[in-house]
Amino acid sequence: MIKKVLIAEDHESASISVQKTLAEIGCDQADYVYYCDDALIRIEKACQSNSSYDLLITDLYFEEDHRKQQISNGRNLIIAARAIQPDLKVLVFSAEGRSVVVEKLFGECDIDGYVRKARGDAKELMKAIHQIDNNQRYFPIQFTQELKQNNHEFTEYDMTIISLMVQGKRQKEISEYLRDNNITPSGLSSIEKRLNYIKDVFGFSTNEQLIAHCVKIGVV
Amino acid sequence: MIKKVLIAEDHESASISVQKTLAEIGCDQADYVYYCDDALIRIEKACQSNSSYDLLITDLYFEEDHRKQQISNGRNLIIAARAIQPDLKVLVFSAEGRSVVVEKLFGECDIDGYVRKARGDAKELMKAIHQIDNNQRYFPIQFTQELKQNNHEFTEYDMTIISLMVQGKRQKEISEYLRDNNITPSGLSSIEKRLNYIKDVFGFSTNEQLIAHCVKIGVV
DNA sequence: TCAATTTTTACGGAAAACCGTAAATCCCAA
DNA sequence: TTGGGATTTACGGTTTTCCGTAAAAATTGA
Numbered sequence: 001m002i003k004k005v006l007i008a009e010d011h012e013s014a015s016i017s018v019q020k021t022l023a024e025i026g027c028d029q030a031d032y033v034y035y036c037d038d039a040l041i042r043i044e045k046a047c048q049s050n051s052s053y054d055l056l057i058t059d060l061y062f063e064e065d066h067r068k069q070q071i072s073n074g075r076n077l078i079i080a081a082r083a084i085q086p087d088l089k090v091l092v093f094s095a096e097g098r099s100v101v102v103e104k105l106f107g108e109c110d111i112d113g114y115v116r117k118a119r120g121d122a123k124e125l126m127k128a129i130h131q132i133d134n135n136q137r138y139f140p141i142q143f144t145q146e147l148k149q150n151n152h153e154f155t156e157y158d159m160t161i162i163s164l165m166v167q168g169k170r171q172k173e174i175s176e177y178l179r180d181n182n183i184t185p186s187g188l189s190s191i192e193k194r195l196n197y198i199k200d201v202f203g204f205s206t207n208e209q210l211i212a213h214c215v216k217i218g219v220v
Numbered sequence: 221m222i223k224k225v226l227i228a229e230d231h232e233s234a235s236i237s238v239q240k241t242l243a244e245i246g247c248d249q250a251d252y253v254y255y256c257d258d259a260l261i262r263i264e265k266a267c268q269s270n271s272s273y274d275l276l277i278t279d280l281y282f283e284e285d286h287r288k289q290q291i292s293n294g295r296n297l298i299i300a301a302r303a304i305q306p307d308l309k310v311l312v313f314s315a316e317g318r319s320v321v322v323e324k325l326f327g328e329c330d331i332d333g334y335v336r337k338a339r340g341d342a343k344e345l346m347k348a349i350h351q352i353d354n355n356q357r358y359f360p361i362q363f364t365q366e367l368k369q370n371n372h373e374f375t376e377y378d379m380t381i382i383s384l385m386v387q388g389k390r391q392k393e394i395s396e397y398l399r400d401n402n403i404t405p406s407g408l409s410s411i412e413k414r415l416n417y418i419k420d421v422f423g424f425s426t427n428e429q430l431i432a433h434c435v436k437i438g439v440v
Numbered sequence: 441t442c443a444a445t446t447t448t449t450a451c452g453g454a455a456a457a458c459c460g461t462a463a464a465t466c467c468c469a470a
Numbered sequence: 471t472t473g474g475g476a477t478t479t480a481c482g483g484t485t486t487t488c489c490g491t492a493a494a495a496a497t498t499g500a
Contacts, residue, residue, distance in 0.1 A: 010338065010339050011337050011338060011339070011341055012237075012339060012342040013233075013237035013238070013241075013337060013341045013345070014233055014234065014237065014337070016236075016237045016240060016241075017232075017233035017234065017236045017237045017240075018233070020240065021233075034339055063338055063339065065339065095315070117231050117233060117234070118230065118231060118283055119230050119231070119254055119283065119285065120232050121231055121232050121233045122233045122236055123232065125233070165426070165428040165429070165432075166429060167429065168424055168425040168426050168428070168429035169426075170425075170485095170486070170487090171486080171487070172486080172487095184447095184448080185448050185449080186448090186449095187448060187449045188449085188450090189450070189451090189489095190447085190448060192487075192488070192489080193489095196488080196489080205388040205390075206385070206388050206389075206390065207428050207487085208386065208427050208428060209385070209387065209388035211428045211432050211435075212386040212431050212432075212434075212435050212440070214432075215431075215432045215435040215436055216435055220432070390455095390456070390457090391456080391457070392457095404477095404478080405477075405478050405479080406479090407478060407479045407480080408479085408480090409459095409478075409479055409480070409481090410477085410478060412457075412458070412459080416459080441500100442499105442500095443498100443499095443500095444497100444498080444499085444500105445496100445498070446495100446496080446498085447495080447496065448493105448494080448495065448496080449492100449494070450491100450492085450493070451490105451491085451492080451493090452490095452491090453489090454488080454489085454490105455486105455487080455488065455489095456485105456486080456487065456488080457484100457486065458483100458484075458486080459482105459484080460481105460482095460483090460484105461480100461481085461482090462480085462482105463478105463479080463480070463481090464477100464478080464479065464480080465477080465478065465479080466475105466476085466478080467474100467476080467477090468473105468474095468475090468476100469472100469473095469474095470471100470472090470473090470474105
């Protein structure tokens with residue numbers, strides 16, 4: 001049963017809402033912090049005193065300010081928290097709407113639920129918490145539909161090339177980079193071929209169009 | 221004295237927080253809606269029954285869903301609302317952080333205050349409401365500093381070119397498009413020159429890098 | 441092991457982008 | 471109207487990308 005919850009959220013207004021939602025479903029042990037570093041300290045202390053948290057509700061993006069932080073975003077907070085307390089349940093509550101990003105959280109960070117800040121998000125939060133309470137994951141419907149229609153799955157290789165292009169590297173330089181880092185294939189022709197293939201899948205005609213799409217959907 | 225307030229905000233969680241904040245400062249006449257169209261109807265009806273709102277608190281961006289709306293964003297809502305009730309006070313509450321956008325709201329829409337969704341936004345909301353109550357504007361400090369450091373302001377012309385590139389058009393085709401639409405300069409050289417200038421300002425080396433940046437910051 | 445297949449690389453011509461310069465055009469004021 | 475200055479366009483050479491083909495290398499299967 002989920003009793004003790006930690007809210008990591010820099011927006012005061014959002015934090016207040018989550019607190020209110022938790023209070024409504026009868027959870028009276030809710031702490032909240034505005035910085036990732038503070039969240040980690042709380043988790044650490046709670047573990048040491050044998051009163052660890054059952055659930056972490058966290059945002060993804062935290063704004064930088066005068067207080068310099070070790071952990072700057074929700075993703076890294078999750079990884080650090082799980083290193084301390086592997087069985088900690090994690091529910092991400094963010095405005096992020098790109099399915100690739102959310103999918104990565106489930107795949108790579110093994111989160112237990114995702115609720116998008118949108119219409120009816122408070123009610124959705126309740127549903128998600130109840131579901132996690134029953135040891136189930138909460139994966140929002142909106143993303144399940146969107147997932148399959150993206151015909152092309154970007155490989156690590158693809159993302160490396162595209163990242164380098166975003167950094168302003170020429171294809172020749174990318175070839176050299178791949179060779180130096182023992183990533184194959186590294187030939188200029190292979191890079192050209194791969195880019196042509198991806199563009200073909202999407203029906204794009206220029207690199208500029210491909211880059212725009214990748215940035216939009218959050219591949220880089 | 222501000223008594224009757226309307227909250228136009230699609231995020232349920234954000235709306236809840238604003239309601240709670242209003243309740244705390246002793247404002248018990250707060251209505252809330254999730255769609256711009258609903259907001260306008262409320263304002264209309266209130267005016268007709270001689271019980272008009274004192275303040276409109278609205279978000280900027282409203283997500284589209286199954287319910288098709290006439291008014292799709294906060295900016296247009298403000299304009300429409302002021303057409304009905306010119307003396308309506310308006311406080312914008314949004315995550316938008318680009319100073320250019322916020323400045324425009326004060327300049328073109330004559331809003332009374334802006335509070336950014338961020339750390340301490342609930343407290344800032346209170347301050348803003350009190351200030352508006354005293355017939356003063358609330359302009360957040362964070363923007364006053366940032367205004368000058370914007371290295372490059374994208375013109376309509378720039379955005380046209382970049383949009384066409386994002387659509388996969390070659391520079392030659394862009395030149396033809398500009399000529400056909402009587403946009404000057406339309407010469408290929410002028411397009412090249414402009415792109416080089418922008419890249420130079422940012423210290424970029426390739427078009428791909430420029431496109432990535434533009435998509436990221438939301439120029440297109 | 442060796443031939444067949446696939447993957448990767450090399451190469452070369454064509455198209456596009458890049459970059460400087462010069463010519464043409466536009467615009468404004470005298 | 472006209473001359474000067476700024477803007478826009480045209481042009482040519484260079485680099486980069488594009489795209490097809492073929493050689494080289496790696497992988498596979500019997």
